Amino acid sequence: MAKKTRNQPVLPLTTQVFAWMVPGVAACAGLAALGWLLFHDPAADLVVHVPGMDGEPVESQSAESVAIGAFFAAGEGEPAPLEGSWPRFRGAASDNLCTDPTPLAERWTDDQPRTLWQVTLGEGHAGAAIHRGRVYVLDYDNASKHELLRCLSLADGREIWRRGHALDIQRNHGMSRTVPAVEGDHVVTLGPKCQVMCVDATTGALRWGLDLAKDFGSDIPMWYTGQCPLVENGVAILAPAGDETLMMGVDCATGKVRWRTPNSDKLKMSHASVMPAVIAGERMYVYAALGGLVGVSAEPGREGQRLWFAPEWDRSVIAPSPLVLEDGRIFLTAGYGGGGMMLRVFRDGVAFRVETLASHRSNQGLASEHQTPVMVGDHIYGVQPNDGGAFRNQLVCISPDDARNFLWSSGRERRFGLGPYLAVDGKLLALADDGALTMLRATPEGYEELGHRKIFEGHDAWAPMAMADGRLVLRDSTRLVCLDLRKDDVP
Numbered sequence: 001m002a003k004k005t006r007n008q009p010v011l012p013l014t015t016q017v018f019a020w021m022v023p024g025v026a027a028c029a030g031l032a033a034l035g036w037l038l039f040h041d042p043a044a045d046l047v048v049h050v051p052g053m054d055g056e057p058v059e060s061q062s063a064e065s066v067a068i069g070a071f072f073a074a075g076e077g078e079p080a081p082l083e084g085s086w087p088r089f090r091g092a093a094s095d096n097l098c099t100d101p102t103p104l105a106e107r108w109t110d111d112q113p114r115t116l117w118q119v120t121l122g123e124g125h126a127g128a129a130i131h132r133g134r135v136y137v138l139d140y141d142n143a144s145k146h147e148l149l150r151c152l153s154l155a156d157g158r159e160i161w162r163r164g165h166a167l168d169i170q171r172n173h174g175m176s177r178t179v180p181a182v183e184g185d186h187v188v189t190l191g192p193k194c195q196v197m198c199v200d201a202t203t204g205a206l207r208w209g210l211d212l213a214k215d216f217g218s219d220i221p222m223w224y225t226g227q228c229p230l231v232e233n234g235v236a237i238l239a240p241a242g243d244e245t246l247m248m249g250v251d252c253a254t255g256k257v258r259w260r261t262p263n264s265d266k267l268k269m270s271h272a273s274v275m276p277a278v279i280a281g282e283r284m285y286v287y288a289a290l291g292g293l294v295g296v297s298a299e300p301g302r303e304g305q306r307l308w309f310a311p312e313w314d315r316s317v318i319a320p321s322p323l324v325l326e327d328g329r330i331f332l333t334a335g336y337g338g339g340g341m342m343l344r345v346f347r348d349g350v351a352f353r354v355e356t357l358a359s360h361r362s363n364q365g366l367a368s369e370h371q372t373p374v375m376v377g378d379h380i381y382g383v384q385p386n387d388g389g390a391f392r393n394q395l396v397c398i399s400p401d402d403a404r405n406f407l408w409s410s411g412r413e414r415r416f417g418l419g420p421y422l423a424v425d426g427k428l429l430a431l432a433d434d435g436a437l438t439m440l441r442a443t444p445e446g447y448e449e450l451g452h453r454k455i456f457e458g459h460d461a462w463a464p465m466a467m468a469d470g471r472l473v474l475r476d477s478t479r480l481v482c483l484d485l486r487k488d489d490v491p
Contacts, residue, residue, distance in 0.1 A: 068209025069197050070165050071146055077158030080133030084468030087131050088181040089228035089273050090321070091422075091466075096374040098424035102470035103487045108439060108451025113483040115455075116471065117157035121480050126176040127420070127464035128473045128480065129187075130154060131201065135466075135473055136187055137480060140167075140175035147191050149180065151204060154471060157482060161204040167193060169224075177224060179464055181231040186252040188236045192224035194269075196238065198252055208255030210238075217243030218269050226271030226319055230285070232298075237276075239287050241269040247287060247296050249303055259304035265311075267291040270318040277324040280347040286322045288313060288332060293322065295345060295352065308352040310343055320372040323380070325400060329357065335369025335385040337362060340403050358403060363389030365404035366396060370418045370462055374428075375400070376442040379407070381428060383416045393417050395430055397444050407444045414438065414447075420464045420474070433461045435476050437483075455481060 090096040105112055126138040135152040139162075148164035169175050169192060180189045187201045194212035199205060212218040218240040230237040235249040235258060246263035250256070267289035274287045276298065283298040284307055292311040296304060315338040323331040333340045339361040345354050366373065366382050373382030380398050384391045393415035396406045410416070417433035427450065428442045435456025441448040455461075458476035465474045470486035 065214070066165055066167055066193075066195050066211060068165050068195050068211065069163055069199065069206035071148075072161065072163050072204060072206070074161050074204075075159030077151075077153040077156070077160040079160065080153055080155035080469075082133040082154060082469040084471075085131045085182075086466040086468045086473075087129055087183060088230065089127070089179040089464060090372065094230075094275055096372065096422045096464075097376070098422060098467045100424070100468055100470065103490050104425050104427075104470060104485050105487050106450065108453065112451065113437075113453065113472070113485050116155075116482045116484050118479050118481040119152065119157045119159075121475065121478055122175060123171065123477050124176040125460065125462045125475075125477070127179040127475070128466045129180045129182050130466050130468040130471075130473060131182040134160065134201070135480075135482075136180040136182060136201075137475075138176040138178060138180060138189055138191065140169060140192070142171075142175075145169070147176065147195070149187065149189050149197065149199065149204075152480075154469070154473075154482065157480070163197070163199050163204045163206065165195070165197075165209075167191070167195070169193065175224070177226055177463070179228045179466075181229045181236070183231040183252070184234065186231065186234075188229045188231050188252065190225055190227055190229045190238065193220050194218050194225055194240075196229070196236070196250075198236065198250075198255065207252070210250065210255065212238065212240040212242065216240040216245050221269055221271055222317070223271070225269070226273075227269060228273040230274050230276065232276065237274050237285055239269065239274050239289065241267050241289050246289070246294065246306075247274065247285065247304065261294075261296050261304045261306055264306075265291060265309065267294070272318050272321045275322050275324055277322075279324070279328045279345050280352070282307065282347075282352075286324055286330065288318050288320075288322050290314075290316070290318065293330070293332065293343070293354075308345060308354050310354040312354075312356055313341055313343070319370045320368045323373050323375060325375065329400065331373065331380065331400065331403070333366065333368040333373060333382070335362070335367065335387070337387060338367065340365050340367045342400070342403060360404055362387045366398050366406075371420050371464075374421065374423050376423045376426075376428070379442075379444045381421070381423075381442065383419070383421070383430070384409075395421070395428075395440075395447070397447075399444070408447045410440075410447050414449075418460075418462050420462065422465050422467060424467060429465065429467075429472065431455070431461050431465060431474055434459060435461050437474070455483070 122140040128137040147167040151160040196210040198207040247261040272288040293313040295307045315334040342357040369385040395410040419431040419433040421430040439451040456476040461476040472483045
């Protein structure tokens with residue numbers, strides 16, 4: 001504080017009074033702030049932030065008129081003569097387990113895994129699907145303002161064709177972020193602003209399009225749509241979570257809605273995807289919406305019938321999808337303070353019931369911000385979120401009977417952030433969000449690395465990986481890369 005001197009002018013009386021009052025007001029304000037800190041629940045005013053270069057998330061956006069699939073361009077690429085498939089998010093069985101029989105290297109040498117090709121993409125986090133020598137990935141061309149489904153050759157990455165439409169998107173932690181679903185002759189996509197497109201898997205010819213926001217009242221989620229479409233038996237399973245329709249089945253051949261599930265609880269679209277499951281002998285679809293977890297029948301004649309509802313799983317941001325275990329238990333995780341929960345769905349006579357078995361905070365047990373944990377054998381593997389306490393961003397292993405007790409962790413030197421992982425041949429492939437790929441043994445006995453290589457020098461490598469025919473397709477924010485994971489003597 002400056003010293004008062006004789007030459008300093010005398011202030012008017014009112015100004016002096018004000019000056020005298022300031023310290024007292026400041027002291028009162030300080031006491032009030034202290035009281036607020038002591039007794040206020042900070043979680044009540046939590047504002048969600050995501051790592052990246054953007055600021056705060058934008059609110060849901062209004063629907064706009066989009067000419068879905070109006071643009072098409074043919075390329076010079078040719079599909080690889082391969083029959084392997086990773087046809088949708090988390091693979092053919094939606095379990096993130098690759099069952100491809102191609103022999104893989106047991107450990108990596110200094111020059112493994114070898115990069116077969118790489119392609120530059122528009123910024124985003126959309127993962128790939130692989131089917132019959134083709135790679136399908138959603139992309140956004142910022143120069144032309146087009147959302148595009150690109151079909152590439154698994155052999156060399158050359159483009160076979162692209163199909164899409166004009167769509168104005170402002171960068172919001174990237175643009176596209178979902179995985180296409182391929183079955184038979186059809187590919188179905190769900191874009192960042194809820195446009196659904198179905199095209200011929202071979203030629204790219206447009207079959208039909210739907211706008212979930214415009215036609216079904218879906219709220220476009222913060223950071224755009226994260227829900228990946230599911231296609232089973234020629235039917236696309238989508239969860240608009242709109243004004244009237246929670247879930248629906250759309251005929252891939254015609255674009256006609258076959259069945260609907262009413263949205264009686266006014267649930268909202270999350271970033272999670274619909275997971276197929278069999279619980280107590282009933283085929284069903286399980287979806288973690290904003291507002292609760294729901295099970296919908298997939299049985300012929302009862303498609304779309306709501307079987308059960310669990311409002312207990314109500315989190316503000318949900319990206320991981322439900323992990324459904326064989327015994328009817330469902331493991332749920334969320335970031336941003338969402339923690340984890342284990343539910344059990346069971347049949348009570350003719351009706352289904354849900355009970356909560358366990359629940360924990362993010363720093364008390366396995367949780368996740370982006371990725372869905374994977375179960376290999378009798379154990380669950382996942383990466384702790386940023387608010388996961390001392391194990392922040394570390395890969396951990398748990399028993400499904402006790403999500404609070406980590407059997408092991410990757411340690412402080414191996415942090416994976418928000419990156420993806422999948423299981424193959426008794427191993428885990430885990431990509432750190434800074435672009436480093438690690439292969440380790442999937443065992444509850446301990447963390448054992450079998451290989452480690454820096455793949456990207458970029459950032460935000462969050463997209464789900466895909467694997468078929470011994471090739472691993474992965475990406476960071478702007479590049480799609482295909483790696484050769486085969487043994488050296490495998491053609």
